[in-house]
Amino acid sequence: ITTSIGIHDIAFATGSYRIDLAELAARHGVEANKYYIGLGQSEMSVLANDEDVVTMAATAAQRILDRGDSRPIRTLIFATETGIDQSKAAGVYVHRLLGLGSDVRVVEVKQACYSATAALQFATALVARSPEEAVLVVASDVARYEIDSNAEATQGAGAVAMLVTADPAILEIEPVSGLFTEDVMDFWRPNHRSTAVVDGKLSIDAYINATTGAWADLASRGGPAFESIERFCYHQPFTRMAVKAHRKLAASVAELGNDEADVQLDGTFDYNRRIGNSYTASIYLALAALLDTDDDLAGKRLGFLSYGSGAVSEFFTGIVSAGYREHVRADENRALLDGRTPIGDEQYLALQRFTPADVSNYETTRETPGRFRFGGVDGDKRVYEVV
Numbered sequence: 001i002t003t004s005i006g007i008h009d010i011a012f013a014t015g016s017y018r019i020d021l022a023e024l025a026a027r028h029g030v031e032a033n034k035y036y037i038g039l040g041q042s043e044m045s046v047l048a049n050d051e052d053v054v055t056m057a058a059t060a061a062q063r064i065l066d067r068g069d070s071r072p073i074r075t076l077i078f079a080t081e082t083g084i085d086q087s088k089a090a091g092v093y094v095h096r097l098l099g100l101g102s103d104v105r106v107v108e109v110k111q112a113c114y115s116a117t118a119a120l121q122f123a124t125a126l127v128a129r130s131p132e133e134a135v136l137v138v139a140s141d142v143a144r145y146e147i148d149s150n151a152e153a154t155q156g157a158g159a160v161a162m163l164v165t166a167d168p169a170i171l172e173i174e175p176v177s178g179l180f181t182e183d184v185m186d187f188w189r190p191n192h193r194s195t196a197v198v199d200g201k202l203s204i205d206a207y208i209n210a211t212t213g214a215w216a217d218l219a220s221r222g223g224p225a226f227e228s229i230e231r232f233c234y235h236q237p238f239t240r241m242a243v244k245a246h247r248k249l250a251a252s253v254a255e256l257g258n259d260e261a262d263v264q265l266d267g268t269f270d271y272n273r274r275i276g277n278s279y280t281a282s283i284y285l286a287l288a289a290l291l292d293t294d295d296d297l298a299g300k301r302l303g304f305l306s307y308g309s310g311a312v313s314e315f316f317t318g319i320v321s322a323g324y325r326e327h328v329r330a331d332e333n334r335a336l337l338d339g340r341t342p343i344g345d346e347q348y349l350a351l352q353r354f355t356p357a358d359v360s361n362y363e364t365t366r367e368t369p370g371r372f373r374f375g376g377v378d379g380d381k382r383v384y385e386v387v
């Protein structure tokens, strides 16, 4: 029986545009510091017309495939809040774009921002049964709220791909999880809407409640001591949310003050602060950012708090593998963020407001510099191209 299972490789992708939140602040008539400091966000990624959750997911996953691993991928789990079809899994398009074989099972999972963590846990179970196989988990989301709402500054877009295997090179996931589920209407998206409905203040309270609830379950099941955890990666709808939740947890569990609690989040904000909310991908962008810092985390235990409105949360832990540094992509990742094209409010609004006159048939303009593009819809069929 293989006991060491976890994340062997991790890579992300995002939109090819970015907007500085000062642009939004000017339209909203607030100081930029409300977003920079109050929310802890500096900019957000915006998709080109011909990018979507599928093209981002394929781009992130291609980075993993390019590196090559001898173990065959037998399962692809696509985690998203931003579903593009009520029936077909978006992962099936990704499967084709990546050129994976027909001997792969593909499925899509959903529970707001939580589903990538469920996918990761399902993947570890599959690998435990067949340790010679690999599972590709892809989390991909576009966070959309109403224009001019106070949630607008917490939008974003991103995808994270993770290869889950035995004897992982990056993070071994420990077996004990803390779970917390509660039916709460803090954030949801009815089938007829392209933007989420949100009760902002309730969502913050629900997130904090779910954090302490999941931790209590972890502790009651003999999970690791709080003091043994070096850093904590939280779901980051905006980075200050992680600070709020962790301060509460650290005070109640370990009587830590705010400054001591904040240190335990060091290094986890850099990517989400620049990408914005990427829903299910967000917590794994926190991990990617942490791995890319200069800190030596080998052998250290990390804590993870995954939260999906509605609401389901999970607290789990993992041990960073020896030699993980040889597998991270710090320079490549920073170049990817720096390489996005800055846009102003006018261009951003035009992209957000784009609605085709005929939703069953339309073509997108050629914009993305990426390898995969969403060409539009032809007779209700989504068209994806490898450029």
Ligand code: CAA
Residues within 6 Å of the ligand: 031, 033, 034, 035, 037, 038, 039, 113, 150, 151, 152, 153, 154, 186, 187, 198, 199, 200, 201, 203, 204, 207, 235, 236, 237, 238, 241, 277, 279, 307, 308, 309
């Ligand atoms: N300088 C510095 N700070 C300032 C400032 C200034 N000039 N002006 C305001 N601030 C601070 C405020 O004091 C506040 O900080 P505290 O909460 O620490 O007091 C912060 O900026 C935000 O200000 P408001 O509370 O007034 O902000 P708001 O009400 O306009 O909007 C929000 C904030 C409710 C989070 C809204 O952006 C929203 O609804 N976002 C979407 C929902 C969300 O992300 N919820 C998070 C939990 S749910 C979840 O995690 C799932 C998910 O991904 C959606």
